[in-house]
Amino acid sequence: MRPVTDPVARAPDGSGARLHRAVYVDRDGTVNPDLRYLADASRLEVYLGVAEAIRLLRAHGYKVVCVTNQSGVERGYYTTEDVERIHRRVNEILRPQGAEIDAFYYCPHAPASDCPCRKPRTGLFERAERELHLARRGSAVIGDRVLDIEAGERLGLLTVLVASPGHEEAVRQEVAARGVTPDLTAPSMRAAAARLLAIG
Numbered sequence: 582m583r584p585v586t587d588p589v590a591r592a593p594d595g596s597g598a599r600l601h602r603a604v605y606v607d608r609d610g611t612v613n614p615d616l617r618y619l620a621d622a623s624r625l626e627v628y629l630g631v632a633e634a635i636r637l638l639r640a641h642g643y644k645v646v647c648v649t650n651q652s653g654v655e656r657g658y659y660t661t662e663d664v665e666r667i668h669r670r671v672n673e674i675l676r677p678q679g680a681e682i683d684a685f686y687y688c689p690h691a692p693a694s695d696c697p698c699r700k701p702r703t704g705l706f707e708r709a710e711r712e713l714h715l716a717r718r719g720s721a722v723i724g725d726r727v728l729d730i731e732a733g734e735r736l737g738l739l740t741v742l743v744a745s746p747g748h749e750e751a752v753r754q755e756v757a758a759r760g761v762t763p764d765l766t767a768p769s770m771r772a773a774a775a776r777l778l779a780i781g
């Protein structure tokens with residue numbers, strides 16, 4: 582059991598703000614089926630069990646933060662307004678089920694831009710840490726692709742790879758090619774949340 586005198590982690594900016602643990606979740610293939618450059622929020626579906634996972638994590642004190650690569654913006658397939666509409670729609674679907682994603686961060690750039698925010702780079706995670714007062718220790722990342730796991734490894738987060746329907750072979754190849762080892766694997770986000778809480 583954790584001693585009651587356990588010091589509370591505080592923000593490094595001297596503000597005294599209390600730090601929260603976070604679970605960073607990928608979007609496409611993790612929260613919702615990956616429809617490849619989805620532009621139209623009305624086509625969005627959220628996987629079964631995601632609401633329950635988020636509800637559980639938040640009930641245990643985690644902030645749930647979505648971090649997603651949306652290169653379709655720079656590629657010209659959709660706009661930032663489309664992306665933000667989809668993010669509002671995710672929470673519209675989740676809220677009646679008692680769940681909500683605390684914040685969404687997305688990279689709008691194509692890989693050729695070599696930006697610091699596209700996963701597996703960690704710019705968006707670091708921004709979320711600053712803006713939302715998130716601790717690194719005790720935080721985790723859940724995603725369906727190796728770039729999610731790689732970003733988590735770079736930050737020293739606990740990493741959970743969830744099944745990626747339709748991309749199983751690609752993921753196996755990515756894991757082998759990049760030499761990345763997720764801490765946990767799970768068939769779904771709900772199972773990932775249960776495993777995290779079991780060891781947390």
Ligand SMILES: [Mg+2]
Binds near residue numbers: 607609611724725
């Ligand atoms: Mg994904």
Ligand SMILES: [Zn+2]
Binds near residue numbers: 689690698
């Ligand atoms: Zn970017």
